[in-house]
Amino acid sequence: MNHNAPLPPASPRPLRHLSRTGGHRVLTAAQLRSHGVSPAETTEQCRPGGPWQQILPGVFLLHPGPPTSEERLHAVLLYAAREVPPPTGVPLQPDPAAGDRPQGPAYQAAMITGLAALTLHGFTAAPPLPSLERIDVLVPRLRRLRSTGCAHVIRTASLPAPVQATGVPVAPVPRALADAVAGMTDAGAVRRLLSEAVRAGHCEPAAVVRELNDAKLLSRPHVVDAVDSLLAEGRSIAEARLYRMVSEHGLPDPVWNVDLRLPGGPHLGGLDAYWPEQAVAIELDTRAPRRGHRQDDDATWSEYARKREHLERLGITVVYITPKKLRDAAEQQAAVVRTALTASGDRDPAAYVVVLPR
Template sequence: MDHDTPLPARPPLPLDGVRLRVLTTRQLREHGVGGADAADRCRPGGPWQQLLPGVFLLHPGPPTSEERLHAALLYTAYRPQGVPSQSRRAGRAAGPGPYGEVMITGLAALALRRFAAAPPLLSLDRIGVLVPRTRRLRSTGFVQVVRAVELPEPQEATGVPVAPVERALADAVAQLGEPVAVRRLLTEAVRGGHCDAGAAMRELGRARLLTRPHVVDAVDTLVAEGRALAETALYAMVRGHRLPEPVWNVELRAAGGPSLGGVDAYWPEQAVAVEIDVRSPCAEADADAVRLDRARRRQLLERLGITVVQLSPVKLREAAEQQAAVVRTALMAADDRDPAAYVVVMPR
């Protein structure tokens, strides 16, 4: 053969059914492409490139944001062989698609949910992927491996498995050191109805982030934001379901005695009080003391003949009609109870 004769072109691969031009070494083998052939195609100037260990992009040029996400999930994909997944052990369905239990988390997950405070996907240096703690897998390239003792149930955003908002927030905050950025993310999460303040704070507490200086001020803003939204939801519930108008945000005092604490709404004639359970962050060691103090205060009010109804922000937002029925039942039951002790009602 003449040495100047060009080599014959490789026959096209049968990849017409591949939606994204991102495949793993195993998937390429299934299409008849061995490791040496794949490496040859990834040489400088070649038609392919290796994005991550064992993950190939089947075109030259930069990957799209969708291809980066797909590559990150394929790199970390894992489903135990012959062992029920953590999701299944908890009675849940396993993660969607070929990725098994892993899911996108952190800023990338928030960007997929269209958070205005999250940077665009293509501008992120790292894409966080949540994996089981026992996985022997290292962060590499644009993939940040985030380990979890117990994986949450994955949700879906734009067809990609993502961590629940509160978990994605905690993983994002763990990587951020700028107070303004943290505050914007937390505020948008609550104000936009993505999650309630209590769920976000519980996840931040689990991740041991509540004591970080750049998180403290942001959490104070989060608590205030959550309370304001819950109060607005309570007003809407009372008026939208035509409950009698209460007195709002008052402090109750025993006649000639000490303060009995504040309530968010109070019906003096029926002696019914509503408290919104928006919990401020506290150290784990103080949590039991806080719960005990609330229980004692509620018992004191009930001994005085005052019915206390506790409502959570989540229930006010997602089950307002049901919560209105609970309050209405308490108001109607007032006629069947002994008269309550006299208390002083003061604005707070």
């Protein structure tokens, strides 16, 4: 027996194994080549009445008939993602455990956004995937790629970190909302999406408004109206969380929603909660950039800072809490407030102020 004889070349698996494997059965031309399928064979499989079909340029569906929603998502991602060069040499053999599903690196620099992303995030106000004629996909600004078929390409100078939803990379909720709203003219639909984002705890109003501002959507009257409702609802939710934090973590009851004034003097500002005996106050920081963009945000923060400095000169401790911290770290925020209340006994007495309902 000649042990030095060359091994016969590895032969590719028959084409039928690709159509029989699990997964969504969507592959690119490059992935097919890595399985040993030549362009000519791919063309033959996609002939009219054949077992395969081209769903997007360079992306093939390995069965006849319409694609499932999952297959459309993966097809759009494969079309838009930067192709990872397949290994050279021996054609890939399928992994029985994984089927032919492209794994993470195949989706480099692309993610689902817009209404499809919101559906994947679990929004009930977003339409079901089968009803979407197009699927928005977010890619870097310099990608040379055009929208075609069900793939609607959106470019961005700064690609956010994707979130995995049902095994698919999707844009974070604030970015997906901005991309969805950009193509919507129905004021009611916009309001429902923004409201659900906050009410269901997907994100805070400030993050949504920041993305809408960056996308230059706050010049549209129907978007501004929806944002006004969003901010009002966001504040209401934050106030409810604040009440719950005080109650559940055993803090003494404050007076709620008050204005402070110096006796016979100027108005000092409104506060969400105030403990008169300890001279400790809470103010919810619900700032968000509006049509004035960052300058307005800076001006609002300057006003916060001026009020805080004035109150603290009078001996009043002001604790600022963001809605996000109330949602994600209520126990920690309660500890901050408790520390301020306890420390009041070690401070000089605060100036006398008049407390009025707001």
